[in-house]
Amino acid sequence: MTLFLSSRISTLTLLRTERLSVQSELSRLKPVAAEYIYVKSKSECLEGTRVRTQASLLESLKAPETRFVWLRGPPGTGKTAISMSIASTLDAQDALAASFFWDKNQAGTGLDSIEHFPSTLAHQLASFSEGFKTSLVKHLRQPSLGFIKSLPLFKQMSTLIVEPMRDAIEMQSSGKNRFVIILDGLDECGNPGTLRALMELVLQLRDLPSSFAMLVSSRPETQVVQAWARARSMGHVIPCEDTDKIDKNETFHTIRRMVDKGLKDCISESSWQPSEEDLNAFTSACRGLPVIASLRIREVCVRTEQGTTFRLELEYFRDLIDAPTDLNSEYLRILRRAYFPDSLSIRPSVIENYRLVVGMIALAREPLSLYSIAKLLQITEEEVYATLRPISSIIDLPSTGQGRPKFYHATAKELIAGQAIGDAGDSSFFIGTDEYSLGLPLLRFLEGTFERDYMMAINNPLGDEERWKEFLGRELPEHVQYAVKYLFSHLNTSKLLLQDSNELQQAFDRFLTQNLLIFIALSDGKFALPDELLRSNNHNSTELLREAKRANEYVNNRYRGNALKPEVLTTFYPWHIFRSMLPFTSNSSPLFKLYHHLSDPVQISAFPESSLVI
DSSP states (O other): OHHHHHHHHHHHHHHHHHHHHHHHHHHTTOOOSOSGGGOOSOOOOOTTSSHHHHHHHHHHHHOTTBSEEEEEOOTTSSHHHHHHHHHHHHHHTTOEEEEEEOOTTSTTTTTTSSTTHHHHHHHHHHHHOHHHHHHHHHHHTSGGGTTGGGSOHHHHHIIIIIHHHHTOGGGSOOSSOOEEEEEEOGGGSSSHHHHHHHHHHHHHGGGSOTTEEEEEEEOOOHHHHHHHHHHHHTTOBOOEEEGGGSOHHHHHHHHHHHHHHHTHHHHHHOSSOOOHHHHHHHHHTTTTOHHHHHHHHHHHHHHHHTTOOHHHHHHHHHTOTTOOOSHHHHHHHHHHHHHSGGGOOOOHHHHHHHHHHHHHHHHOSSOOOHHHHHHHHTSOHHHHHHHHGGGTTTEEOOSSTTSOOEESSHHHHHHHTSOOOSSGGGGGGOOOSTTOOSHHHHHHHHHHHIIIIIHHHHSSTTOOHHHHHHHHHSOOOHHHHHHHHHHHHHSOHHHHTOSSOOHHHHHHHHHHHHHHHHHHHHTTTOOOOOHHHHHOSSSTTHHHHHHHHHHHHHHIIIIITTTTOTTSOOSOOHHHIIIIIGGGSOTTOHHHHHHGGGSOSSOOOOOOGGGOOO
């Protein structure tokens, strides 16, 4: 009995060890939350809507000769809602193998790029199939794949998905229902070049077993059309469904259901009750676009909470002059109504805050909290709320300062970050010009932060080591981390290179001459400098920038590139620059002239220009 128990315990221990080992291998894939169940800004089709379209797509996905099915259409026609509904249906049938929903509104999460696409898809397939999981882990344990995420993406697709799938016996062709992979919003993955690369990755899925089919949802962008043309030339049949060609009655029914559900609370709380004709008129005015319906429903709900009446809101939409006929015109109507009430001119301070706050949300490389946005722009949270509240039908406004505002729809972000439309007076709403960048606000923020919080620690011979250890022992606040990490990517280099002096140039020169070493220290040497500036001789601080690049390389090579050598420090502190770098810097160096007083008292000044160490 004792022997039996001992053997059983050993077996359980081995199983647990193996399970932990498998989990460890899969965790190397670093997947992102791309499944349909994590989509927050949109929802599935309402029950009883888009029924024929969904049925047609499901039928196409079952056809043995079909590998890819394309759901296409212009922005705002409900592609994502349909994709989510199809995913939910297949999931209930245990036929949904994986799904990836791109969302450019979630910058920095992996949903706005293609870098995590192969690894996330592989991780989902491993959850779907034990056989595939076993095969995938076997591949991951190969010594040559120790740095799997460093492989080119096309190689990741082969190594993580196609090759392991060939060994997963139960995933091969059978008489059962097909397994489906759903990919939605491909056009939100980045720029046209990125979309072209993504379509190449998608086409690699044709090498999966014939039991797999892929539903791809996107706008009819050139890169997608061309990729499908290549696939058809290889013999693939690719059925298409066009969301802008769905029967008008079906579309009207869908939007009317959205109106009934979205305005339910407004109707129940209003003493005035709309007639069927009123609600039908509101529905018809949405121009057959579900996205316009969702915008107007939110607008009615928000404005009735802020003092107006439900009846006045429906009358406003009924009596619109020059009513919008497309989505961009609808966004412009919302902006005008929010900031130009009764056709009055907008106050300069209001439009300035609009451009700063909305520009930060539209152009930020990572999602930022309301608190961080206020800190970076050096305004109050109250001002941020006051700026965004009038357009809360466009931007999802969190209830606390720690929440992260984001656009409900990528189309709004695209419009605001693009070139101006409308009248001359509307130009202030748009930030997609060469003149606009977040560089100046970030420079001003860093200048104030460095002077207030860090100057005392660094403006001493050898640096105040204890004070710096105290600073670096605490994690930098989100807004400071963001400014340090992305400063250079937000600079408008064309303005920096102008012959005539401008405010951005002045702030940048001041930053380089007063705060360069603090910046390098806080960034831990992890920053990239604009190549345009490094190559130019038109900027007063170009040489200092070049030295900053060499200093960055010095930090990376000496303190992180030699981690295997115990005698070399692998943690970087600012006084390393003072002690190890500045004493060996040429006296004529701009870096030496600015910061030599911070180095060791014993100077080695006989080094010629050619012996510059940094």
